Amino acid sequence: xxxxxxxxxxxxxxxxxxxxxxxxxxxxxxxxxxxxxxxxxxxxxxxxxxxxxxxxxxxxxxxxxxxxxxxxxxxxxxxxxxxxxxxxxxxxxxxxxxxxxxxxxxxxxxxxxxxxxxxxxxxxxxxxxxxxxxxxxxxxxxxxxxxxxxxxxxxxxxxxxxxxxxxxxxxxxxxxxxxxxxxxxxxxxxxxxxxxxxxxxxxxxxxxxxxxxxxxxxxxxxxxxxxxxxxxxxxxxxxxxxxxxxxxxxxx
Amino acid sequence: xxxxxxxxxxxxxxxxxxxxxxxxxxxxxxxxxxxxxxxxxxxxxxxxxxxxxxxxxxxxxxxxxxxxxxxxxxxxxxxxxxxxxxxxxxxxxxxxxxxxxxxxxxxxxxxxxxxxxxxxxxxxxxxxxxxxxxxxxxxxxxxxxxxxxxxxxxxxxxxxxxxxxxxxxxxxxxxxxxxxxxxxxxxxxxxxxxxxxxxxxxxxxxxxxxxxxxxxxxxxxxxxxxxxxxxxxxxxxxxxxxxxxxxxxxxxxxxxxxxxxxxxxxxxxxxxxxxxxxxx
Numbered sequence: 001x002x003x004x005x006x007x008x009x010x011x012x013x014x015x016x017x018x019x020x021x022x023x024x025x026x027x028x029x030x031x032x033x034x035x036x037x038x039x040x041x042x043x044x045x046x047x048x049x050x051x052x053x054x055x056x057x058x059x060x061x062x063x064x065x066x067x068x069x070x071x072x073x074x075x076x077x078x079x080x081x082x083x084x085x086x087x088x089x090x091x092x093x094x095x096x097x098x099x100x101x102x103x104x105x106x107x108x109x110x111x112x113x114x115x116x117x118x119x120x121x122x123x124x125x126x127x128x129x130x131x132x133x134x135x136x137x138x139x140x141x142x143x144x145x146x147x148x149x150x151x152x153x154x155x156x157x158x159x160x161x162x163x164x165x166x167x168x169x170x171x172x173x174x175x176x177x178x179x180x181x182x183x184x185x186x187x188x189x190x191x192x193x194x195x196x197x198x199x200x201x202x203x204x205x206x207x208x209x210x211x212x213x214x215x216x217x218x219x220x221x222x223x224x225x226x227x228x229x230x231x232x233x234x235x236x237x238x239x240x241x242x243x244x245x246x247x248x249x250x251x252x
Numbered sequence: 253x254x255x256x257x258x259x260x261x262x263x264x265x266x267x268x269x270x271x272x273x274x275x276x277x278x279x280x281x282x283x284x285x286x287x288x289x290x291x292x293x294x295x296x297x298x299x300x301x302x303x304x305x306x307x308x309x310x311x312x313x314x315x316x317x318x319x320x321x322x323x324x325x326x327x328x329x330x331x332x333x334x335x336x337x338x339x340x341x342x343x344x345x346x347x348x349x350x351x352x353x354x355x356x357x358x359x360x361x362x363x364x365x366x367x368x369x370x371x372x373x374x375x376x377x378x379x380x381x382x383x384x385x386x387x388x389x390x391x392x393x394x395x396x397x398x399x400x401x402x403x404x405x406x407x408x409x410x411x412x413x414x415x416x417x418x419x420x421x422x423x424x425x426x427x428x429x430x431x432x433x434x435x436x437x438x439x440x441x442x443x444x445x446x447x448x449x450x451x452x453x454x455x456x457x458x459x460x461x462x463x464x465x466x467x468x469x470x471x472x473x474x475x476x477x478x479x480x481x482x483x484x485x486x487x488x489x490x491x492x493x494x495x496x497x498x499x500x501x502x503x504x505x506x507x508x509x510x511x512x513x514x515x516x517x518x519x520x521x522x523x524x525x526x527x528x529x530x531x532x
Contacts, residue, residue: 096440
């Protein structure tokens with residue numbers, strides 16, 4: 001089985017700092033893959049490179065076994081395979097367009113009739129627990145949590161096989177974080193999507209991911225099965241990360 | 253429509269905005285109703301040369317007995333039509349060029365920026381003289397000329413805004429959905445560039461009005477017997493010893509027109525683009 005994403009020896013430099021310093025990894029198809037690291041570890045650059053928003057200085061990225069170009073054809077192929085959920089999903093909705101129009105755009109790209117898109121959208125919105133009336137609103141008229149779900153719905157509308165989520169729980173309170181992670185997990189299973197979660201939050205990755213890597217200063221420090229990785233970290237950096245995580249226990 | 257009413261209401265909520273709107277409306281009305289209430293601007297009455305303001309001639313008459321109110325009104329109309337046309341064309345063309353340069357980048361962006369720089373390198377009046385010397389006077393030449401001079405202003409602003417927008421998540425999200433680039437430019441860039449462009453356009457109206465008056469004053473604009481605020485001031489100036497009112501009346505209209513448009517533009521900027529407003 002070809003890997004969903006395979007990154008081979010990727011280099012990206014911003015001035016003197018190497019954001020990616022020879023990163024290689026394989027994200028298996030299906031399942032959830034976690035990328036952990038502190039701020040500045042290169043995890044967001046890695047995500048942008050995978051999405052095609054960041055050119056590589058060296059190295060190669062294959063999405064579903066193919067190297068995708070940045071021409072129109074490549075963009076379309078990439079769009080149908082991989083979709084992002086940005087750190088601030090509210091900012092990923094065009095502010096002067098009604099949400100419905102943003103959704104119809106996806107249909108246009110897919111060459112689908114409007115009714116069909118809207119039909120699928122209603123199904124998605126219902127699953128995400130949003131009132132379908134949201135299509136008549138502007139992005140600034142919905143709450144942050146709703147905007148996040150709308151952005152997820154829009155990404156899913158494209159029927160991607162891979163979703164990359166950058167800090168999906170950033171800025172959410174703890175109870176909503178849990179809901180969202182469950183939701184992503186459900187969607188992943190129902191739609192057979194490969195989910196890549198990027199987070200500095202170890203607890204999130206530990207909870208949701210099956211496999212994970214730890215990044216530091218543009219290099220993959222350690223990787224493997226998530227449970228094993230975090231219960232018995234091999235590298236001192238991972239141990240440090242784990243130790244610095246405040247322990248919260250649930251009162252019974 | 254609702255946005256328009258809201259904008260007007262907010263403009264009217266402050267003194268400068270009300271004043272600007274009032275002046276602008278008065279000038280537009282003056283330009284429109286002039287021909288209805290006064291004789292033809294070109295009707296000569298040699299028996300009534302240099303008449304002071306009276307009931308029949310509210311602004312008096314000029315050196316060959318033409319009604320100055322009619323001539324001022326015609327001149328104002330001419331100035332307004334030119335100003336609106338020029339600002340409209342240059343803002344639309346400038347925005348589209350600027351957005352495309354900001355979106356596409358690369359050699360196209362460099363070429364556009366270089367052309368803007370070249371146009372901007374010339375002082376507008378000097379450039380206007382050169383182009384008039386080449387292509388002659390006349391409204392169409394004039395419109396084309398000033399439009400060319402103003403396009404870089406709008407182009408630069410639109411380009412800067414587009415560049416700032418390009419790295420925003422919502423534009424990246426559109427690109428990652430493979431939405432067509434033209435759709436992205438028109439639906440997602442343009443509306444977010446429009447605010448400052450509208451403000452710049454309104455602030456440029458008085459500039460164009462004054463520019464037209466200056467060129468006509470110097471004899472490079474409107475040619476006789478047609479009237480313009482610039483030629484009226486100039487002709488009045490020549491015979492200022494016989495009568496001062498031709499110059500003064502035209503100058504007052506010019507002052508009210510530019511003041512009104514400037515105040516309105518400023519008020520519009522405060523409403524549409526509050527972030528750029530300094531502390532008052």
